Amino acid sequence: MYFIVMDLEWNNAYSKKLKGFINEVIEIGAVKLDESLQVVDTFSMFVKAQLGKKLHSRVKELTNITNEDIRSGLPFSQTMSEFRRWSAGEDNIILTWGDSDIRVLIENFKYFNGITVVPFLSNYADLQKYCQAFLNISSAQQIGLLNAAEMLGISGAEYSLHRAIDDSILSVQIFKAIYNPQMLASYTRHCDDSFYRRLSFRPHLITNMNDPLVDKSKMACVCDGCGKYMERISEWNTVNQSFRALFYCRECKRKIRFTVRFKEYFDRVDVKFSSVPVADKKDTENANLS
Numbered sequence: 001m002y003f004i005v006m007d008l009e010w011n012n013a014y015s016k017k018l019k020g021f022i023n024e025v026i027e028i029g030a031v032k033l034d035e036s037l038q039v040v041d042t043f044s045m046f047v048k049a050q051l052g053k054k055l056h057s058r059v060k061e062l063t064n065i066t067n068e069d070i071r072s073g074l075p076f077s078q079t080m081s082e083f084r085r086w087s088a089g090e091d092n093i094i095l096t097w098g099d100s101d102i103r104v105l106i107e108n109f110k111y112f113n114g115i116t117v118v119p120f121l122s123n124y125a126d127l128q129k130y131c132q133a134f135l136n137i138s139s140a141q142q143i144g145l146l147n148a149a150e151m152l153g154i155s156g157a158e159y160s161l162h163r164a165i166d167d168s169i170l171s172v173q174i175f176k177a178i179y180n181p182q183m184l185a186s187y188t189r190h191c192d193d194s195f196y197r198r199l200s201f202r203p204h205l206i207t208n209m210n211d212p213l214v215d216k217s218k219m220a221c222v223c224d225g226c227g228k229y230m231e232r233i234s235e236w237n238t239v240n241q242s243f244r245a246l247f248y249c250r251e252c253k254r255k256i257r258f259t260v261r262f263k264e265y266f267d268r269v270d271v272k273f274s275s276v277p278v279a280d281k282k283d284t285e286n287a288n289l290s
């Protein structure tokens, strides 16, 4: 069993076939580690660009990859066959910093090979997610590779960042610093159908109040003052993709504007509330209006 720490570089290119843009993979780099985290091999290849023959100036500056480099490599399908041979192993775990590399790979395999899976992916762990959990950083925030390295006391200065192999080597330093078999296991996914469905799912706010995922019991409002349920005194309105209504407490004679928001994720619905006290007079008017 090996750990494969991988990184890609890509260039946003126009496809006539898609009549739109695609992130075309231009370089792949990876480091292979054995179970005691010793480096056993590295992999580094340019991918011959088939769509974007010229690199965006931003990509050129960021990566130091040249137009000659992306003309020199093998096309995507051949490069990936090489990588598959190099990385093969049912038990192997592929790790990347954030899952966008995997999303881009899926997009490229679909475009160039007409398949919806990544053939060399058996098990996957998002190193960024794992590292942020280790550092107690909320997943709402996304920290960069270099920042994470610094937080762990690793110097990134010696790596020419944003070249696939250098980013992989720096990711390996991070991986070694935070490695814990149990914790890694909880971040490792077997790459079955649900893995791909999860990746393609876009979390979104639910704007239709009649959606079965809208749990109406969550739309009740408890008074801060007395702890009793408040009485709803207006219709529900949809405001900024949230549901909003006025509530009144008879005990405390207070009115609040209550907002509840439902966000759908692949395997859960996240509910958030907020309430704002409303001045009495204006509030009564609002209630009458709505």
Ligand SMILES: [Zn+2]
Pocket (backbone or CB within 6 Å): 223, 224, 225, 226, 227, 228, 249, 250, 251, 252, 253
């Ligand atoms: Zn009350």
